[in-house]
Amino acid sequence: MLTRNIRITCGAFLLAVFAMFMLSAFMPAANASEAAATASTAVPDAAAPATKAIFPPAPKLTEADYPSIKGVNARVVVWLVAQLHLWFGAFVVAVPMFVFIIEAIGMATREQRYDKMAYEFIKVTITAYSLTALLGGLLSFCLILFYPDLFQYLALIFKESMFAYALLFFAESAVLYIYYYGWHWLQGGNKKWVHLTLGLLLNAFGLLLMFLANAWTTFMMSPAALDAAGVFNGDTWAAIHNFLWNPINLHRTVANVAYGGSIVGAYAAFKFLSAKNKEERAHYDWMGYNANFIAIGALLPLPFAGYYLTAEMYAYSQQMGITLMGGVFAWIFIIQAVLIGALFLSANYYLWCGMGRSEGAHRYNHWIKYIAVVLVVSFLVWFTPHTLVLTNSELKDLGGPYHKYLGVLGIMPAKNTAVNFLILFTYLSFMFYRRSNKFVTVSWAKVGNAAQVALFVAGSINITILGVYHGYFTNTVIKIAASIPQVLTTLVIIIVSVIIDALMYKGAKDVAPLRWGRMPPRSQYALFLLAVSFTWLMGLMGYVRSGIRQHWHVYNMFRDGSPDAFTPGLDYVANIVSIGTIIFMAMVIFVFWLSTVSGKHVVSKGYWKEQQA
């Protein structure tokens, strides 16, 4: 079964990688900022149909144009509401994706436990879905109230897609409710296929909604079809298909799956810790394992999707790219690195604890300490800053802004190498976990193991050469270009290793039945850590994505004239995002609690009148 799961995940992984390369084919020209400049000087065609909509120029606003409510900071309110909407939105878009896959696995294997787990996942989504809609409504009100001119400007450009969004939302709601409430009704034979099709439709609607909303966001970052005055002279597709739309679509889709996995993992941990008996504990342990598997599966390609998005930002506007990673926002990337490191460490820790479910894990336990060393060293390199915030005396003591030895670890080649090792060794943890309960039976097991070791050694040497030689002893162009074979080396190692392992362990015997539920409570806190780290990370990086527009509503076109048109200090940002994270986690606990309450049935004897027969 695990092999089947791995195959499905690898298939999705390959598709995601394929999509990463294919999407660029549908992208506008690479010299986008220049292309935008050319477009901006284009004179509207005199022969154009008279019916063509005429759009206003970008308004030139002053502080007086922004309505205010006494005691309310408009930016903070919109920031928090938008972020909360996005967190819940990411969750409800993601969960149906893996619910669909789990339901399909259940249908293929005819094991009802998969169907039950898929149902439980979607049950958690229902309340979250209502909260997403409520927060979306609140966000619209806030934007109309506090930023009416911006809202009007964007609504005119995106009127068709906004209307379609509203209609799609109705369609998604209808499908979701039929999918959830019809779960036990649409069982067996063709009915189950109808149910699975509904799941597919639900995903299609959910993703379409997200893609449309992404277009509004990315238009503000990389506007398309605007002239020098900010007059829109294109059609809906031109506005939607702006330069950063596809990179964001890809990044958010992969990230949402990882995020959704982590939140349902936290749900499983919550239920595990409050379980009343062994059976419940075993069930939620199994659920937590699957959620963690989903989260890790999507987390592994996520840095590559992020790298692609960042590269596209640089391609769109070097100034934006430098603001992003070379200016004030760069320090948030250090916090990001710490949080991503925490994600990898907690995911690995959970896997290591999970090996305790197996009687055969002792064969692999001694390797864990070496994996831990590599992960910790990679983690340290990953978050080593390039420059430090120093006083004059500290600067003098250090002999410059860069540390003599650690300074070299602050640049991207070191980070890329570190993250590739983080990913590789996380995969290795998973491989050991998978092997821990199996006895290999094929005659070529020794050859297979030797080949696996050779694969990892050769690949690791290649990653190191690409990171060290190409990263430090060549020019910048080669340094950046070398990151691509470096990433592909990691992918090749994982894919080839999965293939060798799948062939080697085909028909392998179990050491003993896995003891689901035999997990220490501390392992469940690793799942909580995963969910909290993801939430905080999304909040911080969401701020960065939005903040790099600096004092522009629509980058370089529509200036922000509000009193808050400045980039706040990092401590302020961290506080706001932390407040948002706390509010979100409180709401999530409320959702978990509701799902627990809905399953309780209290019989109140003597309260109701006896029914007469």
Next chain:
Amino acid sequence: MKAYLLPFIGAFIVFGIVFFALDFYMMKLQGLPLIYHP
């Protein structure tokens, strides 16, 4: 030990060539040499 060593050496050479070809091809696709000539 021999049962592991020989397959290891063989596989190491094969994967080494594969990774070298991957590096070479990916750099070539980007119009760049694998070895830097200042």
